[in-house]
Amino acid sequence: METPDIATPIHARIVEGLERIATALKSDDWSRAQAAGVNPTQLSILRTLEGRNAGLSVKDLSFQLGVSQPTVTDSILALERKSLVEKRPDPADGRAVRVVITDTGRAAVQAGDAATGTVGQAAAALDDEDQELLLVQLVSLIRQLQEQGAIPIQRMCVSCRYFRPYAHDDAARPHHCNFVDAAFGQQDLRIDCRDHETADPSVRAATWATFQKGRPLHPPGN
Ligand code: SF4
Incomplete structure (x- = not known):
């Protein structure tokens, strides 16, 4: 072994x-x-x-x-x-x-x-906390690839000019989308949003810093 x-x-x-x-x-x-x-x-x-x-x-x-x-x-x-x-x-x-x-x-x-694929079915079989955790980790990895210039800017919340991370004192729905003017939770973060508009680089960096700072060290329930 x-x-x-x-x-x-x-x-x-x-x-x-x-x-x-x-x-x-x-x-x-x-x-x-x-x-x-x-x-x-x-x-x-x-x-x-x-x-x-x-x-x-x-x-x-x-x-x-x-x-x-x-x-x-x-x-x-x-x-x-x-x-x-x-x-x-x-x-x-x-x-x-x-x-x-x-x-x-x-x-x-x-x-x-x-046509739900096998990977979608496997992701759906994870419990809610694991799905949320995985989504946030994927956002981090995709953003890192963007920063390295390996892929273009994706239509994710964390690069969007409408995204206000941790704008609300509400653990279930801490974020705000200025496009629809509504609060939303970590589990609703978008990877490919049709309403996305890319924020300026300095705004993206500030948004990411706020997003990282506000993230719980452990997933809810742990
Ligand atoms: S417009 Fe879409 S990508 Fe932008 S913050 Fe709202 S939900 Fe996220």
């Missing part, structure tokens, strides 16, 4: 764990894409365009998804043929186009989302 003395560092074992989850997610991606009638890359494009009413350029899509522009271009052609997206002139640049999701495309995303 491998003893703890010679175990790999904890960060390496976290990566090992994430790799196992990534394997299951890949399989889930295919199931969801099948339900939507597209392939996983095409579904990622549709999901990225959903909620972005002005659409995105091929370059922006490529940046958001971390795939090459030729791959995005090919996928968009296939999605156009299925009437799931359309190209519109960019109002800011007459020679450029923006890719916009259609109503049919939105319906395809919903069909994909309805």
